[in-house]
Amino acid sequence: MTKCILFDLGGTLWDDWPAELEYWRICAGLLTGAGHPCTVQQFISESTALIDRYCPSLSRALVWRFAGYDDELAARIRKEASSMIWELLDDNEQLAKLYPLWPGVHGVLNELRETCRLGVVSMHGSRVRPVLQRMGLAEYFEAVSLCDEAGLYKPDPRIIQHALDAMELEAADCIMVGDRIDNDIWPANCLGLRSVWLQAHPYDRQLPRYELDRPGLVIKSLDSLPPALRAMGWIA
């Protein structure tokens, strides 16, 4: 049986794509202003090739590429664009528009917390914590492991181990739910957790490359998670 379910955030509890597009739009503007003209359309078309190469971070890769592979410029642009996007997210209407929750999130988390403990393992920085509060999601989770805070970045399995340690759990008793084969399923499988892949745009085109990429369960929408877990006998 399962003691804990760990969730990725962006792409798993909400649709990340609108925020991603807005972030790229801001980055393209800043890069163009810095003498590296580019468009959000170019970001979108390049992103597909990066997903196909299982690139750990799409936005970091895209900004770096369009900044002419200049590390410092890329870091500066990302920092500036991040503070602009977080400023937008301070507004509740923008938050709902840029991070639209997948249908049924509250129902799913409410139901699952009756059967086991819940946690988060996400690439987001600390600024996502108040956002989880405002979305009414924070209360579901006992522990939230964030890459920036831990200094460990997906797909490094140690970020999942960090969450297990924080909750004093064994890998075999836990499930990882995420939308990425490379960043969620692979590290969970490496550690011996069971894994659930929410196959959703844009990472739905990532297919398991070999056995360590293989999710224990595939779902197409988050609201199908509880019945799917029951059908596997993973929860009561």
Place this chain on the structure above:
Amino acid sequence: MDRLSALPSTLCFDLGSTIWDDRPALELQWGFLVEILASYGIDTSLEQIREMANEVIRSFAPTLTRVIVWQMTGRDEGKYRSIIREMVERMLPILDDPDQFRRLNPLLPGAHETLAELAGRHRLAVISNNFASADRWMEYHGIYDYFEHISMSGAHRLHKPDPRLFIVTLEALGVEAADAAMIGDRLDNDIWPANRLGMTTVRILQGHYAVQQSRYHVDEPDACIDSLPELLQLGRR
């Protein structure tokens, strides 16, 4: 790209396509694979396997032949496991013969001399996705004694690009990541995890993986070399 002024005190090496050329061994393995797949009713050719390999390399998949088998069997886990087992059973007795091993995995030019010289000035280690028993292959090439520590993925049940295999190595040597370098041919399995840990990274442009291009800044090595003896130049700079 080269941001490296001197090599740190500890040097960790990958094996295949870094110290020895594993392409002849891969060709033999793929030849066996074609035969084994045929016995499972899966029709393919060496040419087709080579083409798939090129795609797999460009997709940054952690392993090469396993991914090919996974795809050729239509992701059938049962068939996949038996085919891998049959392939290993055919390969291992051949590789365990010293002469055959040296013929199928010849040392890259200058490897022996370079390691001998570096061993006098640095602490050397190996971090390789390999069988636990691959130590003996290093002995066949007479390079085993140059290394103070050897981390084979099979012995630790940790496989690159998992950074934990690198941590095991650094802990065994008692060195900090900042005082160690990783030298390897793969951006995904050698450079990425080492960069993530804060090690110095040197990419060697050898073998099938020389075509890999950085996806983002964490894939970027501190230095790039065409052959192992160039390490000696880096060390002196």
